[in-house]
Amino acid sequence: MRAVIQKAFGGPEVLEVAEVERPQLLSGEVLVRVRASAVNPADIAVRSGAFPLLGEPPFGVGWDVSGVVEEAAPGARYRVGEEVYGMPFFPRAATGYAEYVAAPSRQLARKPATLDHVQAAALPLAALTAWQGLVDLAGVTKGQRVLVHRAAGGVGHLAVQIAKARGAYVIALASEPKHAFVQGLGADEVIDYRTTDYTEAVSDVDVVFDSSSEGTRALEVLKPGGTLVTIMEHWNKDLAAEIEAAGRRFAGVSVEPDYAGLEAIAALVDEGLVRPHVSATFPLAEAGRAHELVASGSVQGKVVLTVD
Incomplete structure (x- = not known):
C-alpha cells in the first residue's frame, strides 16, 4: 500500500x-x-x-x-x-x-x-480535544459563559460549536478578518485579540478554553470556581498550582482515542449542531x-x- x-x-x-x-x-x-x-x-x-x-x-x-x-x-x-x-x-x-x-x-x-x-x-483529533476539555473535564452546561481562544482554528471552531450545543454563552477570540466565520459558528461575542485586551473586555467567565498558552491570564476573566481548560500547557504543574491556589480549577487536556466521545460528536453533527x-x-x-x-x-x- x-x-x-x-x-x-x-x-x-x-x-x-x-x-x-x-x-x-x-x-x-x-x-x-x-x-x-x-x-x-x-x-x-x-x-x-x-x-x-x-x-x-x-x-x-x-x-x-x-x-x-x-x-x-x-x-x-x-x-x-x-x-x-x-x-x-x-x-x-x-x-x-x-x-x-x-x-x-x-x-x-x-x-x-x-x-x-x-x-x-x-x-476526530480536534473535536475530541474540544469534547474532552469542555464536556468531560469542565462539564459545560446551559447558561455558562465560555471563552474560546483561537476560535477560527481547527480545535477552536469546533469548541465554539460544542459549547453552543451545550447551551453556553460563547465569547470567541479571533482576528478581525475571521469574525464573520466565527459568528457563523454561533459565537455570541467575537473579540479581535490583536486590537483588544480581552482581559479588560471580558469578565465572570465559567470556562476558559485555552489553545494559545495564555497561562495565568485566565485568572483575570475566570470567576471563582471557574475552570481553565488548557490543551497546550497540560503538563505545567506550576500553572496548575497557581490556578488552583486562586480558587479556580485547572483541567489539562491530552486528547486520547475515545469511541464514546466520537459517537456523541457524530450525534451532534447529524442533529445539525456541529459542522x-x-x-x-x-x-x-x-x-x-x-x-x-x-x-x-x-x-x-x-x-x-x-x-x-
Missing part, C-alpha cells in the same frame, strides 16, 4: 509517498480503507522534530482518518463495509496518511451519516503542501488529505 513516511526530521520536503506493507490485524482490530486523513498542528511538530513524540524516524505521521472497514478481526465492533472515523493510537504512531490503517475497533466510531469522508476526517469546516484538500502525494498551509497559521478550520 501507499503511505506517507519520513526518514529524517525536517521541513515538509521530508514527507514522501512510499510502498509499505499493509498492516496485519490483531484480535478486535479492523483494517480501514482510508478515504481521507486530516492534517493537524501536532503532525507538523512531530515531523519537524520540535515535538519528538514518535522517537527517531523513519515513521509515518497522521492520526485523523475516515474510511470504510475492509477487514474485521474476531471481536471487532464493526463489519466489513461500514464507514468509520477516528484518531487511532494517539499519541503513538498510527501512520494515518496512508491507504490503509489498522486500529482497535473501540478507537473508532461510525462516521456521521450527514458528512462525507473529507468532512469526517476533519473531526467541521474544511478550508483545503490535497492528494496524498502533496502532504508537504498541506503541512505548509497548516503551518502558516492562516487556516480557518481544517486541511484534509484525500486518499484515492
